Amino acid sequence: MADVLTPAQRQLNMQRITARNTRPEIHVRRLLHRHGLRFRLHRQDLPGQPDIVLPRHSLALFVHGCFWHGHTCALFKVPATRTEFWLAKIAANTARDQRAFEALGALGWRRGCVWECALKGADRLSEDVLGSMLAELVRSPTQTFEVRGEVAAGGRQKRRDTRPPQLRRQ
Numbered sequence: 001m002a003d004v005l006t007p008a009q010r011q012l013n014m015q016r017i018t019a020r021n022t023r024p025e026i027h028v029r030r031l032l033h034r035h036g037l038r039f040r041l042h043r044q045d046l047p048g049q050p051d052i053v054l055p056r057h058s059l060a061l062f063v064h065g066c067f068w069h070g071h072t073c074a075l076f077k078v079p080a081t082r083t084e085f086w087l088a089k090i091a092a093n094t095a096r097d098q099r100a101f102e103a104l105g106a107l108g109w110r111r112g113c114v115w116e117c118a119l120k121g122a123d124r125l126s127e128d129v130l131g132s133m134l135a136e137l138v139r140s141p142t143q144t145f146e147v148r149g150e151v152a153a154g155g156r157q158k159r160r161d162t163r164p165p166q167l168r169r170q
Contacts, residue, residue: 024119025051025063035135048100059110066116070094073117114147123149
């Protein structure tokens with residue numbers, strides 16, 4: 001399948017993708033602030049430069065996009081074009097995430113991950129549920145946690161893991 005955009009248009013689209021201050025990240029920051037939690041952003045002295053750092057709670061929080069980090073949810077779909085490139089890129093992202101998580105743990109930090117599907121899509125969590133869940137997890141002694149989207153109200157089943165084996169988490 002050929003790309004519908006010219007190379008110049010594709011380059012412009014890719015340049016607009018940012019790693020910091022994304023909509024999901026800002027959404028999580030607002031929820032944390034609303035619950036009285038104060039934080040620092042993108043600490044460069046920590047492995048993986050966590051999106052949100054709560055020093056008082058020794059917590060490094062990552063806000064991951066489901067596509068870029070290969071999450072098993074309805075928001076992830078392997079592109080039909082340049083499949084090998086994208087599989088390799090996403091596999092490298094997940095390996096880098098794992099190394100950062102382990103390095104933070106070795107330094108004594110608690111680690112958390114909020115997935116994009118918890119914030120948008122059919123399986124997203126409500127504002128109240130997500131905010132109280134995050135506040136509770138931040139204040140709990142849990143060493144690692146993930147916040148994901150849930151089954152939609154209609155009882156729809158979660159999508160099966162259709163990712164290639166090299167992208168599946170063990």
